Amino acid sequence: MQLSRFTQTVVMPIYNYGSINIDHVYRVPHLVRPGETLSSQDYQQVLGGKGANQSIALARAGSEVLHIGRYNLADQALVHTLIDAGVSPIYLATVTEPSGHAIIQVDDQGENSIILYAGANHSFTPDQLVCCLQTAQAGDWLLLQNECSCTQEMIELAAARGLQLAFNPAPMQAAVKELPLERLAVLFVNQVEVCQLLDLPLEPPPALADLVALLQTRWPTTLVVITLGAQGAASIYQGQLEFVPALPVQVVDTTGAGDTFTGYFLHAWMQGQPLRTALERAVKASALCVQRVGASSSIPYAAEVDAFEQ
Numbered sequence: 001m002q003l004s005r006f007t008q009t010v011v012m013p014i015y016n017y018g019s020i021n022i023d024h025v026y027r028v029p030h031l032v033r034p035g036e037t038l039s040s041q042d043y044q045q046v047l048g049g050k051g052a053n054q055s056i057a058l059a060r061a062g063s064e065v066l067h068i069g070r071y072n073l074a075d076q077a078l079v080h081t082l083i084d085a086g087v088s089p090i091y092l093a094t095v096t097e098p099s100g101h102a103i104i105q106v107d108d109q110g111e112n113s114i115i116l117y118a119g120a121n122h123s124f125t126p127d128q129l130v131c132c133l134q135t136a137q138a139g140d141w142l143l144l145q146n147e148c149s150c151t152q153e154m155i156e157l158a159a160a161r162g163l164q165l166a167f168n169p170a171p172m173q174a175a176v177k178e179l180p181l182e183r184l185a186v187l188f189v190n191q192v193e194v195c196q197l198l199d200l201p202l203e204p205p206p207a208l209a210d211l212v213a214l215l216q217t218r219w220p221t222t223l224v225v226i227t228l229g230a231q232g233a234a235s236i237y238q239g240q241l242e243f244v245p246a247l248p249v250q251v252v253d254t255t256g257a258g259d260t261f262t263g264y265f266l267h268a269w270m271q272g273q274p275l276r277t278a279l280e281r282a283v284k285a286s287a288l289c290v291q292r293v294g295a296s297s298s299i300p301y302a303a304e305v306d307a308f309e310q
């Protein structure tokens with residue numbers, strides 16, 4: 001029997017079928033031009049990928065996170081960042097393909113350009129998914145992003161096994177529209193992604209109030225959470241709109257803000273917190289994130305979010 005979400009008192013485990021990337025970050029005076037050879041002023045290698053970042057955010061929020069992911073053994077030391085953050089490597093396998101990675105240029109104005117290579121994140125095949133979920137029980141949560149192969153098969157398998165699904169369809173691609181999104185408990189999108197999913201023009205951005213009926217008709221049982229960058233965040237659930245404005249903070253780097261938001265929101269929601277409380281907690285956590293440089297390193301700990309005063 002599945003308990004009502006309001007009677008949950010224990011921390012529920014969450015599986016994350018999540019990308020693991022190695023981010024190669026180059027600081028450059030300007031983004032490299034066609035045909036140009038440019039010297040970088042600084043180079044850092046850090047753990048990245050929306051999957052890994054969201055696992056770290058969930059763990060720092062207080063969740064028990066079981067990460068399903070793949071990487072090349074050569075990157076073991078960086079991938080250990082996940083385990084150091086308290087994430088359990090339930091099915092963290094090494095493969096011969098290169099790890100997923102991103103080549104990131106950041107210029108003096110903070111502008112960036114990114115080449116993303118899926119590598120090991122795309123090495124999952126449908127027949128391997130059952131074993132990834134072998135310990136999962138009906139009612140457990142599974143989080144996915146759009147950076148691993150077999151997303152559709154994973155959604156269908158997990159839904160058939162009675163798992164509760166949360167999905168962040170980033171990076172957005174046309175194929176996302178073909179996924180069985182009606183099976184999701186929670187869908188995390190930003191303003192661009194929600195327009196793409198609903199075939200709406202990006203300019204002018206749709207009024208939130210106009211999205212309520214559209215989303216309610218399209219996915220009546222799904223809680224849709226929309227991040228709005230510097231404006232804040234909103235949710236549409238059971239025909240009701242909630243909006244929480246962003247906190248006015250000194251922004252240094254917004255990398256990882258969406259992943260921080262996802263982890264903190266989901267942790268609060270899984271614990272049975274009211275929707276508005278979960279949104280406020282996630283807005284607070286991501287406001288802390290944008291005040292720091294980096295991705296996974298800028299994701300705050302729960303105690304920092306507790307102590308954060310505006």
Ligand SMILES: Nc1ncnc2c1ncn2[C@@H]1O[C@H](COP(=O)(O)OP(=O)(O)OP(=O)(O)O)[C@@H](O)[C@H]1O
Binds near residue numbers: 232233258282
């Ligand atoms: N300039 C800002 N000031 C305060 N809070 C911010 C700012 N930018 C983002 N946030 C907070 O971070 C949350 C997530 O940011 P954003 O909407 O940019 O993420 P995203 O587009 O979903 O993620 P990503 O950029 O990782 O793809 C916002 O909902 C907001 O609460």
